[in-house]
Amino acid sequence: MDxxxxxxxxxxxxxxxxxxxxxxxxxxxPVNDQMxxxxxxxxxxxxxxNWAAHRYSTLTQLNVxxxxxxxxxxxxxxGGKTDAQNTPLFHDGLVFFAQDNKVFALDGANxxxxxxxxxxxxxxxGGYNVPFVTGKHRGLAIYGENVYFxxxxxxxxxxxxxxxxxxxxxxxxGFPAPKDFAKAKDATGYAITVGPLAIPGTIIVPMxxxxxxxxxxYVLGVDPANGNVQWKANMIPGKGEPGYDTWPxxxxxxxGAGPWIxxxxxxxxxxxxxxxxxxxxxxxxxRGGGEMDNVGAASIVAVNTTDGKVAWRYVGVPGDxxxxxxxQTPMLINIDGKQTVVQPNKTGYIHYLDAKTGKFIKATxxxxxxxxxxxxxxxGRPIDMVALPKEGxxxxxxxxxxxxxxxxxxxxxxxxxxxxxxxxxxxxxxxxFEDIKIISNVRHFGAYQEFIWAxxxxxxxxAKNGNQVWRNEESKPGxxxxxxxxxxxxxxxATQGGEFRAVNASTGEILYSLNTGxxxxxxxxxxxxxxxxxxVQALGGTTGFGRDEAWxxxxxxxxxxxxx
Amino acid sequence: MQVALCIAAAAIASALIAPSLASADEVPPVNPxxxxxxxxxxxxxxxxxxxxxxxxxxxxxxxxxGTAADLRKWNKGFRKFVATVKGGKDTGRAMTMPAWGGVLDxxxxxxxxxxxxxxxxxxxxxxxxxxxx
Numbered sequence: 001m002d003x004x005x006x007x008x009x010x011x012x013x014x015x016x017x018x019x020x021x022x023x024x025x026x027x028x029x030p031v032n033d034q035m036x037x038x039x040x041x042x043x044x045x046x047x048x049x050n051w052a053a054h055r056y057s058t059l060t061q062l063n064v065x066x067x068x069x070x071x072x073x074x075x076x077x078x079g080g081k082t083d084a085q086n087t088p089l090f091h092d093g094l095v096f097f098a099q100d101n102k103v104f105a106l107d108g109a110n111x112x113x114x115x116x117x118x119x120x121x122x123x124x125x126g127g128y129n130v131p132f133v134t135g136k137h138r139g140l141a142i143y144g145e146n147v148y149f150x151x152x153x154x155x156x157x158x159x160x161x162x163x164x165x166x167x168x169x170x171x172x173x174g175f176p177a178p179k180d181f182a183k184a185k186d187a188t189g190y191a192i193t194v195g196p197l198a199i200p201g202t203i204i205v206p207m208x209x210x211x212x213x214x215x216x217x218y219v220l221g222v223d224p225a226n227g228n229v230q231w232k233a234n235m236i237p238g239k240g241e242p243g244y245d246t247w248p249x250x251x252x253x254x255x256g257a258g259p260w261i262x263x264x265x266x267x268x269x270x271x272x273x274x275x276x277x278x279x280x281x282x283x284x285x286x287r288g289g290g291e292m293d294n295v296g297a298a299s300i301v302a303v304n305t306t307d308g309k310v311a312w313r314y315v316g317v318p319g320d321x322x323x324x325x326x327x328q329t330p331m332l333i334n335i336d337g338k339q340t341v342v343q344p345n346k347t348g349y350i351h352y353l354d355a356k357t358g359k360f361i362k363a364t365x366x367x368x369x370x371x372x373x374x375x376x377x378x379x380g381r382p383i384d385m386v387a388l389p390k391e392g393x394x395x396x397x398x399x400x401x402x403x404x405x406x407x408x409x410x411x412x413x414x415x416x417x418x419x420x421x422x423x424x425x426x427x428x429x430x431x432x433f434e435d436i437k438i439i440s441n442v443r444h445f446g447a448y449q450e451f452i453w454a455x456x457x458x459x460x461x462x463a464k465n466g467n468q469v470w471r472n473e474e475s476k477p478g479x480x481x482x483x484x485x486x487x488x489x490x491x492x493x494a495t496q497g498g499e500f501r502a503v504n505a506s507t508g509e510i511l512y513s514l515n516t517g518x519x520x521x522x523x524x525x526x527x528x529x530x531x532x533x534x535x536v537q538a539l540g541g542t543t544g545f546g547r548d549e550a551w552x553x554x555x556x557x558x559x560x561x562x563x564x
Numbered sequence: 565m566q567v568a569l570c571i572a573a574a575a576i577a578s579a580l581i582a583p584s585l586a587s588a589d590e591v592p593p594v595n596p597x598x599x600x601x602x603x604x605x606x607x608x609x610x611x612x613x614x615x616x617x618x619x620x621x622x623x624x625x626x627x628x629x630g631t632a633a634d635l636r637k638w639n640k641g642f643r644k645f646v647a648t649v650k651g652g653k654d655t656g657r658a659m660t661m662p663a664w665g666g667v668l669d670x671x672x673x674x675x676x677x678x679x680x681x682x683x684x685x686x687x688x689x690x691x692x693x694x695x696x697x
Contacts, residue, residue, distance in 0.1 A: 082658035100658065126662070129617055132629040135658040182666030323628075392609070395621065402628060432621065434612040439667055444613035448621035449628060542631045555657065 028092045030144050033200040037267060042528040047087040047139030047195050048410065049484075049525075051265040052332040055412035056485050057526045061533035062564065063488030067502040067511040069564040073534060074111030078104060080557030082135040083521040083541030085193070087410065087482065088559070089140050089147070090527035094161065095536055096142065097559055098195075100135035101151050105164060108529040111561055115164025119151045126180035127187050128442045129212055138408070138522070139195020139262045141203060143224050148203050153177035154190045156205055156227050170227025172205070172220060178212045181440040188213025188442050195262045197272070202230060202305060204272050206259035208327075213442035214254030214280045217296075219263075219272065219303055231308025235259060235276045236296035243295030243313055251287040254443055256280030257297035260327030261408050266339060266355055271311055272303045273332070273341055273355065278325035283391065283433045283446030290321035290388050298325050300343060300351070302358055312358030314380060316343075316351055321388050322372060322431060323402040323447065326351070331413050331420075335464055342463060344411055344422050346404040349376065350466050364466025366459060368426045369399040388433075391446075395432030401451055403427050404479070410523040412483035412491065417505050419460045419469050421491050423480035426454035453477040456496050460508060470508035476551060478544055482523025484535070494520035494537050496544065497551060500560070502535075518556025519543040535562045591670075593694045595642045597678040607679030610672050614664065623683050630659055636685045641692030642677060649673045 031045060040049050041058045049055040062070070078084070078099040088097040094114060095106040103117040121134070134152055141148040146158040146167050154175045158167040181187030191209035198204075205220040217235040222228060235257040237243035247255060256279050263274030279297035284290045298317035303310055317324045326345040332355060333342050339355040348367030353360055360380025373382040389396040409423040429449040436446030456474040461467065478496025485491045485505055494500040498516040503509060516539050524537040540557035597603035612621070618632035619625055625634040638645060650665030650673065664673070681690050 081656075128614075129629060131659045131662060132617070180662075182663070392605075430621070432612075434609040437610060437613040445617065446613060448612040448616040450621040451626050544631070 031091060031142050031198070036143065036198055036200070040527075044088070044090040044525040044527050045142055046197065047089070047262050048264065048329055051199070051267060053264040053329045054331060054415070055410060055483060055523060056414050058487045059526055059528055059533050060486070060488040061528070062486065062490060062502070062526070062535070064490060064504050064511060066564055067490055070502060070512045070535070070562050071564060072514070072560060073109070073563040074561040076104075076106055076111040076113070076559045077557055078102070078559060080135065080540045083519065084538040084557060084559070085136045085138045085521045086538055087139055087523045088525055088536055088538060089142055090525060090536070091142055091161065093529060095561070096140050096147050096161070097538060098137040098140055098149055099557070103140065103147060103149050103159060105161065106559070108527060108534060108561075111559070117149070117157070117159050117164045117166070119155070119157060121151070121153055122177065124179045124183060125153060125177060127178040127189070127212055128181060128444065130178050130191050133191045133193050133209060136193045137195065138193055141196040141198040143198035143203065146224070148196045148198065150192050150194065150196055150205065152191055152193065154192045154207060156196065156203070156222065158224070158227065168227055170222070172229065175207055181442050185440060187440040188215060190215060194260060197262050197265060198224070199265050199272070199305060204265075204305070206262065206274065208258035208260045208277065210256045210258035210277065210280060214256065216252060216255055217258035217276055219259050219274060221305055221308055233303040233308045233310055235299070235301050237310070237313065241310065243293070246288070246293035246295045248286070248288055248292065254280055255287060255294065255297060257299065258327070259301070260325065261329050264330055264332050265305070266332055269339070269356055270305050271355070272305050273300065273330045274303070275300055275327040275330055275343060275345065276325065277327045278323045279320040281436050281443050281446050282323050283436050284319055284321045285391065285433070285446070286436065288319060290319040293318040294320055300326065300330050300341060300353060300358070302355070314353055314358045314360060316345065316347060318382065322398060323449075324372075327408060328406055329410060331411070333413060333463055342413070342420065344406045344420065346400060346402065346407060347372070348400045348405045350420070350461065351380075366422060366424065366461055366466065366468070367400050367405050368454070369428065371428075372398040389431060391433040391435065393432070395430035395448070395450060397428060397430050397452070399428035401427040401429035402431075402449055403451070407479060409479050409521065410482040412485040413463055414485040414505055416487060416489065418463055419505065420463045421483040421485055421505075422459040422461060423483055423493065424457045424459050425477065425479045426457060427477060428452040428454070456480065458483070458493060458508070460491075460505070472503065472508050472510070481520030481537070481539070484524045484526060486526060492524045492526070492535055492537070494524070494539060496520060497553060498539055498543065498556075500537050500562070516558065516560065518553055518558060532563050536560065537562070591643050591646045593641065593643055594691060595674055595677045595681065597674045598681055598690070600678060603675045603678045604682055607675035607677070610668070611676050611679050614668070615676065623680055632661070635680050636683045637687050638680065638684070639687055639689035639692060641694070642690050643693065645677050645690070646670070646673055649676070
């Protein structure tokens with residue numbers, strides 16, 4: 001045989017092996033630290049795509065020139081009884097998806113169920129507002145040979161990803177599940193909807209559900225091997241920490257500040273950076289009446305993951321009188337050589353902070369109408385906030401509403417276009433206070449809102465200067481379920497009404513659209529399997545927020561795999 | 565002997581059931597707190613705390629926590645309102661209407677009803693069944 005031909009054959013074999021590896025083989029097997037640190041390509045190992053929470057994939061097989069050829073590859077129904085909020089994971093040929101305290105492993109090529117793991121909540125599970133969150137899960141983690149799942153009752157399940165059998169199930173002392181307060185004296189508890197995050201040597205476990213009677217938010221670092229607690233970080237400052245005195249003594253213990261959405265991780269700073277939810281109760285009368293800052297709530301908090309000490313807290317809505325929690329995932333973006341926390345949130349602004357120090361850099365508006373303040377000053381303090389409503393008096397109109405801006409539906413960042421992609425809305429609200437009622441040990445909100453609806457928008461915003469690049473506006477209220485962007489210059493999302501789309505990341509031009517006919521409440525993912533790039537979108541729940549009669553869709557529950 | 569047992573069982577059963585039936589009968593067909601400004605004020609306060617998260621500040625079903633009935637259009641009368649608040653409503657999904665009967669005093673439920681009645685719009689009926697009394 002000709003030597004040159006032999007050489008070509010060897011080169012061909014090598015290329016085939018490389019391609020095979022790219023298609024998934026080199027990414028098979030236990031998930032190690034290098035895999036966790038990489039931007040997603042063949043696999044999708046973090047709910048937010050990577051530690052920096054970009055929801056950006058390096059895959060290019062699907063791109064602007066062929067996205068119009070997308071087709072449904074498979075459909076799976078998890079039989080969901082509530083919103084499908086879970087961003088799935090993909091590894092080793094399997095899509096992992098959580099719904100209603102179950103975890104499914106699906107064949108990445110055809111959606112067939114490979115295994116199902118089910119956790120039963122206790123019979124006395126329940127309580128104030130708990131039906132609102134029961135069955136919702138926003139993320140999973142994968143590390144080693146386990147998928148990590150946080151059930152609603154604050155238990156961490158390590159599930160062998162090959163077999164679907166539990167390696168361990170861990171409960172955490174001090175984090176009881178909420179109980180039906182018609183039956184239980186001690187009824188408040190943590191109802192968990194957030195997902196864990198895998199970082200080297202630790203699983204980050206956010207304890208987010210603090211709105212079900214009044215509890216303080218925490219983030220735990222636990223051992224991936226057995227769930228043993230390595231450290232526990234309090235979102236609300238403890239005695240001796242800066243910001244402790246921004247709460248009336250004793251109010252910290254029911255002050256909320258749940259780390260509602262999985263945060264980001266900086267491997268150089270070794271910091272876990274998370275947004276936090278509202279201060280509790282919503283009526284601020286017991287926590288300073290809006291005059292005290294309530295640091296830790298409606299804040300961005302950085303936790304040192306070597307010891308669990310909080311490195312810094314930035315309060316985006318001091319005193320949080322509007323339920324403008326800012327739990328949105330803080331993205332990490334290098335801007336002009338500085339590692340920067342970039343967080344679009346409910347305030348209608350994108351907040352920029354120095355990741356190392358938490359020092360405020362700037363806040364750029366993105367919402368159409370912002371009336372609650374006139375802007376942020378150089379220290380990151382709101383300028384001229386409107387006067388609060390009087391308890392029992394008329395409600396006050398403010399924009400955005402407590403739905404945002406952007407809410408918990410994930411955003412994305414594409415380093416190639418330099419754009420942020422926002423799942424945004426433009427609703428306003430009338431907001432009022434009433435007396436706070438307490439039943440058992442369950443503190444109720446003492447506040448209410450009347451929504452003023454406006455349309456869903458998907459926005460592309462230059463990450464560096466906050467300027468709008470393009471905008472797609474829907475004809476009805478809501479937000480997209482979440483954003484995904486790729487090196488193929490694409491953005492994928494499903495609108496509130498379930499229109500699944502692939503759009504040009506540079507222009508917003510709609511390249512592919514499929515009406516799935518049900519609600520979108522989660523972000524899509526993409527992965528490579530058997531040489532083909534897939535995009536998976538979970539859908540389900542009730543379209544719209546409240547009884548928005550603009551929508552005709554009925555309740556649904558479905559996971560769809562797309563390819564070409 | 566068997567007959568005696570049956571009679572005893574029936575007596576126990578009726579003793580157990582009777583109070584709840586009597587209680588249901590005690591709910592008047594029309595809310596005695598209707599139009600009472602003080603009761604309506606207190607009812608609003610309770611409504612805001614325990615109902616508005618799902619039913620919305622306007623009681624139109626546009627709650628921050630999701631879809632719920634538009635109570636401005638409540639047309640099943642006062643008794644059914646009280647029964648639904650007490651017993652809850654199974655929607656077949658995770659987001660159900662909880663049973664508040666073991667939590668809220670009947671007086672509070674009446675106060676909430678008096679407030680919600682003030683928000684009634686076309687099609688509402690708080691006196692459903694009254695004519696048949």
